[in-house]
Structure formats: C-alpha cells, structure tokens
Amino acid sequence: MAQNNLSNEPHPDDLLGSYALDALDHVEEAQVEAHLDGCLLCRQTVSRLLQVATQLGQSVSPSTPSPQLQSRIMEAVRRERGQSVPSAAPAHSIRSGFGFGRRISRVLVPVAGVLLLILGLSLVYNVSLTRQVERLEMESVSVSARLFNFSTENAQLLDALRQQEVSSYLMANPASQPMLLESPQGAGDSQGVLLVSDDGRHAILMVAGMPPGPGYQVWLLRSGEKIPMGQVEVDSTGWGAKNLYLPEPLFRFDKVELRPTAADGDSEPSKILEGKISSMRRSK
Amino acid sequence: MADFSEVPDHQLLQQITQEQESALEALYTRYATSVFSLAMFMLRQPPLAEEVTQDVFLNIWRKAATFKADRGEPKAWIMSIAHHRIVDVIRSRRRAPPITEPREFDLLELLPSSGASTEEQVERNLDRERIVKALSNLPEAQQQVVILAYFEGYSQSEMAEKLQQPLGTVKTRVRLAMQKLRTILEDYGTEQS
Numbered sequence: 001m002a003q004n005n006l007s008n009e010p011h012p013d014d015l016l017g018s019y020a021l022d023a024l025d026h027v028e029e030a031q032v033e034a035h036l037d038g039c040l041l042c043r044q045t046v047s048r049l050l051q052v053a054t055q056l057g058q059s060v061s062p063s064t065p066s067p068q069l070q071s072r073i074m075e076a077v078r079r080e081r082g083q084s085v086p087s088a089a090p091a092h093s094i095r096s097g098f099g100f101g102r103r104i105s106r107v108l109v110p111v112a113g114v115l116l117l118i119l120g121l122s123l124v125y126n127v128s129l130t131r132q133v134e135r136l137e138m139e140s141v142s143v144s145a146r147l148f149n150f151s152t153e154n155a156q157l158l159d160a161l162r163q164q165e166v167s168s169y170l171m172a173n174p175a176s177q178p179m180l181l182e183s184p185q186g187a188g189d190s191q192g193v194l195l196v197s198d199d200g201r202h203a204i205l206m207v208a209g210m211p212p213g214p215g216y217q218v219w220l221l222r223s224g225e226k227i228p229m230g231q232v233e234v235d236s237t238g239w240g241a242k243n244l245y246l247p248e249p250l251f252r253f254d255k256v257e258l259r260p261t262a263a264d265g266d267s268e269p270s271k272i273l274e275g276k277i278s279s280m281r282r283s284k
Numbered sequence: 285m286a287d288f289s290e291v292p293d294h295q296l297l298q299q300i301t302q303e304q305e306s307a308l309e310a311l312y313t314r315y316a317t318s319v320f321s322l323a324m325f326m327l328r329q330p331p332l333a334e335e336v337t338q339d340v341f342l343n344i345w346r347k348a349a350t351f352k353a354d355r356g357e358p359k360a361w362i363m364s365i366a367h368h369r370i371v372d373v374i375r376s377r378r379r380a381p382p383i384t385e386p387r388e389f390d391l392l393e394l395l396p397s398s399g400a401s402t403e404e405q406v407e408r409n410l411d412r413e414r415i416v417k418a419l420s421n422l423p424e425a426q427q428q429v430v431i432l433a434y435f436e437g438y439s440q441s442e443m444a445e446k447l448q449q450p451l452g453t454v455k456t457r458v459r460l461a462m463q464k465l466r467t468i469l470e471d472y473g474t475e476q477s
Contacts, residue, residue: 015455017462021433021458022364022371023434023443024439050360050364051356053360055469057322065334
C-alpha cells in the first residue's frame with residue numbers, strides 16, 4: 001500500500017475499487033470510511049470510482065415504476081413529518097435505513113461509524129478470546145492442580161466469547177435496527193444506541209459520554225408499566241455496553257430510559273438518556 | 285408547483301434538508317427510473333424493486349444532510365445509496381434458503397433495447413453501449429469480478445470462495461478492473477466533449 005504523507009497511514013488502494021462496488025464486508029468498509037475522512041487523495045479516487053459504478057448502474061435496461069410509487073413515497077415522508085396524510089392507497093412498509101452502510105443520516109453517521117468500529121474490535125476481541133480459551137484448555141490438561149481455577153475462568157471467557165459472538169451477529173445482520181438514545185432536551189453529552197434484532201427479542205445497548213457513576217439502570221416503559229432491564233456499567237471514559245434479552249418484543253414498549261442506579265430509599269434519579277421505540281418500525 | 289427543471293441536484297438536496305417536499309419530488313422525477321431499473325435488474329421482482337426504490341427516496345429525504353460533495357456528485361451518491369440497499373437485500377436473501385436457482389449473468393442483457401426511442405432513450409442506449417464496450421475491453425477474469433460484485437452483490441470474500449481464487453487475487457482483479465474501466469470511460473467522456 002502507498003503511504004499517506006500527512007498521517008503515514010497506508011492508503012487502502014486494494015479496497016477502494018471494491019468500496020465503490022459495495023463489495024467490502026462491514027469491517028473493511030468501516031476501515032475505508034475512516035481513512036477517507038482524513039485522506040483527500042483517496043476521496044478523489046473514490047469519487048471517480050463511484051462515477052464508474054454509477055455508469056454501471058445506469059447501463060441496465062430501463063424499467064418504469066408504477067405511477068402510484070411517488071405518491072406512496074410522499075405519503076411516507078409526510079407521515080414522518082407528522083403531518084396529516086391525504087387518503088390514498090396504503091403505503092408499503094418502509095425498511096429502516098442502511099444498517100451500517102455508508103450513506104447514513106446526520107445523526108446516525110457517527111453512530112454507524114461507532115457500530116462498525118465496535119464490530120471490528122469485537123471480531124478482533126473474539127479471536128483474542130478464542131486464543132485465550134485454547135491456551136487455558138491446554139494448561140488445564142497439563143496442570144491438574146489448577147484445573148478447577150482454570151475451568152472457572154474458561155467458562156467465563158467462553159461466556160464472554162459467546163456474548164461477543166451474539167453481539168457481532170446482531171451488528172452484522174442488516175435486518176437489525178438501530179435506535180438512538182439521547183439526553184432529554186439535548187442536555188449533556190451522553191448518547192447511546194440500541195441495536196435491536198429483527199424480532200425485537202434481543203438488543204445491544206451501547207452508551208458513550210456518560211457521567212461517572214455506579215451504573216445506570218435500563219428501563220422499558222409503556223402505559224402504566226415500567227420494567228427494569230438490568231444495569232449497564234460504564235468505564236472511566238463514560239463508555240458502556242450491555243446485551244439485553246427481552247421478555248417480549250421491544251416493539252411492544254413505548255420508550256427506553258436510562259437513569260443512574262438509585263440506592264434503596266433514594267428518590268428516583270433523573271433520566272440521563274431516553275429513546276422512543278415508536279420511532280422504530282417492525283420489520284416482521 | 286415550482287419549476288425545478290433547471291435546479292442543480294445539490295441545490296435540491298440542500299432544499300430537502302430544509303424539508304421541502306417538492307425538492308424530493310424533483311429528484312424522484314430525475315432518478316426514479318434509474319433507481320428502479322437497477323433494482324429490477326438485480327432483484328427481478330417488481331414489488332421488491334418498488335419497495336427498495338421507496339426506501340432509497342425515503343433515505344434521501346432523511347439523509348440529505350450527510351451528502352458530501354467531495355466524495356462525488358449527487359447522482360453518484362443517489363445511485364450508491366440505491367446499490368447499497370439492493371446489495372443488502374440480495375445478501376440477506378442469499379443467506380435465506382434459495383427459492384430459485386441463481387441466474388447466470390449475461391453481458392448481452394445490458395445491450396440496448398431496440399424500438400422507437402426518445403432522445404433520452406437514445407442517450408441512455410449510447411451510455412449502455414459505452415459500458416458494454418468498456419466491460420468487453422477487460423480481460424475475462426476482471427470482467428467477471430465486476431459483474432459478480434456490482435450486478436450480483438458478491439463481496440470480495442464471497443467472490444474468492446465462488447471463484448476458488450485467493451482473496452488477494454480477487455482484490456487485485458477488482459482494483460485493476462476498476463482502474464481500467466475508469467480510464468476507458470473517462471476517455472469516452474473526453475472524446476465526447
């Protein structure tokens with residue numbers, strides 16, 4: 001690979017063509033995107049390669065969509081804006097954006113970038129954990145006295161590995177839906193993403209910029225009901241993540257909230273993050 | 285409705301960020317056929333192609349503010365959103381049990397259709413001829429990876445597996461093919477101007 005003179009980061013020459021053709025996996029795509037942010041030369045190359053891809057796309061035999069499609073799209077747009085919709089044919093279901101793709105909304109761009117980075121890190125972490133597990137297994141055979149301790153550690157690592165695998169699967173699955181969690185009234189720098197499986201039974205919560213504290217309780221809310229979903233711990237940088245296995249599909253609830261974990265007898269702490277589940281769409 | 289025929293694409297995107305629905309309608313008028321045609325070509329199912337087209341324009345509405353002019357023209361951005369979405373659908377269907385046998389791609393499918401043509405149709409046919417000619421100029425192995433990647437939605441690693449070639453070989457073929465296509469198509473552009 002050639003070198004970027006400004007940052008000494010190698011140019012991903014081998015990946016740019018595939019990037020323009022959408023032939024990269026999520027991890028490679030995230031690597032390229034991260035590089036493009038800081039490399040004018042590669043941005044120019046990609047811009048020209050995307051022209052080639054566009055020409056490929058425009059070379060196919062022309063087909064015309066049904067005349068109703070435009071009005072369906074405009075109805076969906078009006079629905080999103082919360083305006084009243086003139087009566088017309090029922091709109092088709094709308095799938096959520098582009099998963100972890102490259103063209104993301106102004107809010108989801110950084111979030112998707114973070115998700116992809118996490119996916120990459122978790123894959124690397126998986127490999128590392130697998131190696132650790134293998135090493136522990138060999139030691140436990142040769143040193144029988146330490147077998148018990150190692151097997152306990154082993155089980156924990158396997159559990160962590162399993163959690164990482166499940167998380168990686170959920171992140172890699174294009175059917176998963178992201179939901180943004182934000183500070184109420186935009187106060188504070190905390191933010192979070194809830195990545196929800198297609199059936200709404202499993203989700204990964206990731207939070208960043210959280211104030212230091214003992215932990216945060218995750219709550220699911222719907223009319224007159226408030227269900228605790230466990231606690232997410234954050235590190236000194238304010239980062240934390242948690243797998244949530246839900247008692248019933250998430251789509252049946254109205255809101256997700258995070259509040260600092262309260263000691264017994266304390267009054268209810270203020271919300272740090274919240275997200276409206278109703279803004280998501282069921283894909284099943 | 286205002287006349288948007290002279291308004292450049294990037295201005296329409298700007299207006300969409302200000303929630304002007306008529307700007308989205310103008311972009312739809314310009315690009316719906318291209319997006320839907322690509323979806324139809326790759327997915328072969330009209331209802332699915334319409335659903336994807338709807339997704340694409342809804343996402344243009346939601347994400348117009350993320351358009352970065354230094355990564356290409358609005359047309360390229362829109363077509364890449366469309367292609368990305370179509371590839372997502374193809375890959376998720378590929379993971380599901382196959383309903384039909386996968387089709388074999390034929391370069392001839394891209395050849396221009398005959399019959400009465402409007403000016404736009406003629407121009408489009410010329411574009412298609414250029415692409416077919418450019419693809420035909422590539423060595424067969426490079427032609428194959430471009431077709432598998434772009435029109436059939438294969439990733440690099442999936443192509444390596446399908447073609448039983450090392451991943452590095454596939455990467456090199458894609459890189460060389462795209463460089464060559466770029467040069468050929470840019471030369472056509474220069475000749476035209």
